[in-house]
Amino acid sequence: MRHVIALDVGGTGMKAALVGADGTLLHAARRPTGRERGPEAVVESILGFAEDLRAHGIAHLGEPAAAAGVAVPGIVDATRGIAVYAANLGWQDVPLRDLLSARLAGVPVALGHDVRTGGLAEGRLGAGKGADRFLFVPLGTGIAGAIGIDGAIEPGAHGSAGEIGHIVVRPGGPPCGCGQRGCLERLASASAVSTAWAEASGDPEADAADCAKAVESGDPRAQEVWQDAVDALADGLLTALTLLDPRTLIIGGGLAEAGETLFTPLRAAVAARVVQFQTLPDIVPAALGDTAGCLGAGLLAWDLIDGAAPTGPGPDPDPNPNPTPRR
Template sequence: MRHVIALGVSDTGTRAALVGPDGTLLYEEGRAAGRGAGPEAVMEELLPFAEELRARGRDRFGTAAEAVGVAVPGGVPIRGTGVGSGGLCREGIRERLSRGLGRIPVVLAPEVRAAALAEGRLGAGRGADRFLFVSIDGRVAGAIGTDRGIETGAHDRAGAIGHVVVRPGGPVCGCGRRGCLDAVASAAAIARSWAAASGAPVADAIGCGRAAGNGDAAAAGVWQAAVEALADGLITAHTLLDSRTLIIGGGLAAAGETLFAPLRAAVRERIAFRRVPGIVPAALGDTAGCLGAGLLARDLLAG
């Protein structure tokens, strides 16, 4: 049976699958980084893992995988020093995997774009000709989906909604500017604000949302401030893109209606003359990046 390898890489491990020509998941496996957290530790084990998957596919289905798709963390540059030389880059990863697997084709994409592709074809964006996918975890990342696929932009930076300034003069963002959406509405930013407001040594964003829902005034203030900042960022993107659907994924989406009810209300208040887009949770969870990587590998073969 023809199949491809799909790999979804995070800082702490890798999710992998063998995917059939019709998109069927033939085999799935997750593996934590064995040499400590961080992208370098994960990447050191990626080729051996891919080799194991290829051998498993050959044993089970009688043929070896014909292509590999990899979803990588968004901060991995296209070019750079490469794996094994003190850094990571997509071209280095692609070359190492292709060479190690007998020169089969390998395609890489940032995890948020791979996840958006999967949501567009198989999940919450299915049937939407234009959508914006926003993942909210330790950072806010975005991807622009159309009926043609995922937009990359002229310099491979399309969809970077996390670096839209929504609170000028606000907290410093990792990019060096102040008041970016990433710095005020990511799960990490909410956790920091909630820790400061509550005095708790350990705090997390979902816990803040839960406390807000239970009537904690300090938590409600932190949560509402983040929701309004997120709404401002979404309105800016929607004004430019005219998306039919806004898909919210990542860990913060697990808050459910504690997030989505006030977020929809805040967007409606700001929408002005435009149509209100649908605002929906992502459907594929933390498997989306790996699924999207499989779709990218299938597209290589179809092309």
């Protein structure tokens, strides 16, 4: 059965799948990234995982994968196939496309940025399907964005389009690793909410999910922390919609798992900021969850060999996909 390999590499875990021509997930697996062993070991883990997936395809689907797609964090040069830099993986200037192609007997390999690859999947298969212009914003450890235009994701002239997390929304605010102060991701990411709620609650183990539960129970301290994050996010999104005029804003990541606890005040906050010349977009939750990056990697692979990827996923993958800790 004709298929491709899809890999989504995270800071602590990797998700992978064999994806059929109609988008069906034929096999799925997870493994730890192993970053504690150093960047060279991480690269070898990726190559070994891909090699095992190729072997599985030969053994169970009757033929090797026709191509592979891999999504990685950090700065990515997709044109040259180089993983330029990722702080959480410790690597720099890794020619990952060529290394993977060599390990996979020369099949074509596509390399993509994790958020933009996830945005590609949401645009073709998920919450952005049918939208000519959308912005996908996952709220996780940090905040980034993927700009979707007519079924494609805009990379920018230098490969860094969509870095909404580094819009300054609170000048003079908390310092960010990028060198600025008051960046959106320092105020409205899941990690930012976790930090703020741990301090406000006095519980160093408290996280954003705990804050959301406290909001739902009516805790005024939690409501203040949550509203501060929502207001910062609304300010950042307003800048994005002013520049991009998207039809749909897709919000994903860990913070979006709070559901209407997030979306009800967020929609209200964005609506309150929109002025006459602006059009309020639909603000919707992401549809694909943590499978978006892996599905997007599969789409990149199919695009390499067919020029057009599947437009709809099929049945669930294997019921026991060798689970390991998620990233």
